[in-house]
Amino acid sequence: MTAQRQEANQMGARPHFRPGLAVIALLTASVSMGGGWLAGSGSVARATTTERVVTNRYSGLAIEGYDPLAYFIDARPEVGLPDFEAVEGGAVWRFTNEGNRASFVAHPEIYGPQYGGYDPVDLARGVTVGGSPMFWTVAGQRLYLFGREETRDAFAANPTPYVREATLRWPSLEDQLAQ
Numbered sequence: 001m002t003a004q005r006q007e008a009n010q011m012g013a014r015p016h017f018r019p020g021l022a023v024i025a026l027l028t029a030s031v032s033m034g035g036g037w038l039a040g041s042g043s044v045a046r047a048t049t050t051e052r053v054v055t056n057r058y059s060g061l062a063i064e065g066y067d068p069l070a071y072f073i074d075a076r077p078e079v080g081l082p083d084f085e086a087v088e089g090g091a092v093w094r095f096t097n098e099g100n101r102a103s104f105v106a107h108p109e110i111y112g113p114q115y116g117g118y119d120p121v122d123l124a125r126g127v128t129v130g131g132s133p134m135f136w137t138v139a140g141q142r143l144y145l146f147g148r149e150e151t152r153d154a155f156a157a158n159p160t161p162y163v164r165e166a167t168l169r170w171p172s173l174e175d176q177l178a179q
Contacts, residue, residue: 051090051091051116051177052089052090052116052174052177053089053090053091053112053116053117054113054116054117054118054130054131054145055090055091055092059092060091060092061091061092061093061094062088062089062091062092062093062112062117063093063113063117063131063133063145064132064133065079065080065094066078066079066080066094066133067079067080067094067095067096067100068093068095068104068111068112068113068143069095069096069100069103069104069111070096070100071136071138071143072111072138072143073100075138077133077134077136078096079094079096080093080094080095080096080100081094081095081096082094084096084097084098084100084101085101086101086104086105088104088105088108088112089108089112089116093112110141110142111143112143113131113136113143113144113145114142114143114144115144115166115170115174116174116177117130117131117145118130118131118145118173119131119145119146119147119148119151120144120146120155120159120162120163120166121146121151121154121155121162121166122147122151123165123166123169123170123173124161124162124165124166124169126169126173128173128176128177129147130145130147131144131145131146131147132145132146132147133145135147135148135149135151135152136152137152137155137156137159139155139156139159139163140159140163144159
């Protein structure tokens with residue numbers, strides 16, 4: 001202990017608070033805990049890549065609560081409403097109206113994103129990367145979600161080889177995901 005600190009302690013004074021060290025300590029704690037408190041404060045939650053259907057890890061919503069039928073009907077993402085929900089494949093799906101909900105419940109394999117919402121370009125490479133509801137395309141009357149704009153564009157230019165390879169790899173990759 002330095003002479004100044006020893007003198008301060010003997011006089012009953014408290015050690016000087018250092019805000020810079022406190023910030024470093026908090027950041028270190030955050031990193032060691034996975035950054036959860038930083039990620040949860042106002043930022044968009046990232047999709048999990050350990051489930052068979054990509055869901056928001058905090059809300060349990062599939063495709064971040066967007067209506068999967070809106071991609072077919074309106075050709076754009078539309079946020080679903082809590083009043084029109086269905087549980088399918090271990091995930092909560094939201095819809096803009098009762099008709100969309102009923103159609104999805106009758107045919108989730110048609111209207112749900114292919115490969116559980118995982119990026120088919122990455123699946124073709126043997127990697128599971130959760131798709132985003134903002135990067136999407138409908139090809140062959142099926143909805144595909146992508147993790148990045150680049151993979152969506154590559155897929156849109158020539159979907160056949162990606163679908164073929166992703167379809168071959170999906171069963172073994174799906175088996176590795178949580179149930």
